[in-house]
Amino acid sequence: MNSIIKVENLVKKYRDFIAVDHVTFEIEEGSIFAFLGPNGAGKSTTIHTLCTILDKTSGTILIQGKDVSKQKEEIRQLIGVVFQDSTLDPKMTVEENLKMHGHFYDVPQKEMSKRIDMTLELVDLIGRKKSPIQSLSGGMKRRVEIARSLLHEPKILFLDEPTTGLDPQTRSKIWSYLTDLQKKKKLTIFFTTHYIEEAEISHKVAIMDNGRIIAFDSPKSLKKQYTKDQIYLTTMQQNSLERQLKLQEIPYRKLSNGYYKIEFEPIKGFLKWLQEHSNLYKDLEIRKGTLNDVFLEITGREMRG
């Protein structure tokens, strides 16, 4: 694996409180990586130490072989960041905001206009180049921030909850721009999100809890390892259904909403039973395990709440 980020035994303390507790992981160049976990798990703290915004307490962070403690400036040129709180100047136009960033990152003057147009085209906002930021919608502002973060041609894009507060349609549009970028520019994308389903597009997911990484793999492998397909049934014949399930030693749980929940792996093995006993149930729903179920299985708690 060609790792672009290598984190080893990362610890971040705030006084005596350990916010990040001996975290170790690697991220492959050109991949999409999602960082999940409940509030206060330590995701933002980790991302901020990787982006050189926050100093770590101990451990090693290498970004393309460069040490964040010693080579901050070089690393800043390698990364683009989009954080939750907008840092765009609302009174300035889109173009002026991008130009300011370009100067800050030493984008050569003769390349500036070309790069601004190119990045705005990537997020479909070239037509709004001359618009003041304050005239744009929330989703457009986030897209301007993404364009701005790409202006100095970074190798890695860090996004801390890039879609929080946006409507589902805008969120899906932003993800389609980001996945497109990852493919076209071979960009490595590292993001945190509260919308667990957004992590499904990533190549690897790390789930963090209480400052530690408790699971790390592809969404598919995590779900395969920790979840089972779930079948939900309703019935008019409770006694007969329960008798049959018990007879076949099929584990079930009766939920407070009247549904019977059956977890079965592999689901194929249960389909025959369902066909043969179709007279015993009314509604049938099959749900695949989610990343939230993975968290629930490992910790016994919901990821949210």
Ligand SMILES: Nc1ncnc2c1ncn2[C@@H]1O[C@H](COP(=O)(O)OP(=O)(O)OP(=O)(O)O)[C@@H](O)[C@H]1O
């Ligand atoms: N500046 C600080 N001083 C003291 N404690 C802090 C500071 N920043 C964060 N913490 C604590 O460190 C822990 C991890 O916080 P962090 O913001 O990294 O979590 P998170 O996973 O990003 O949560 P969220 O999803 O809510 O953003 C929390 O318990 C938080 O209260």
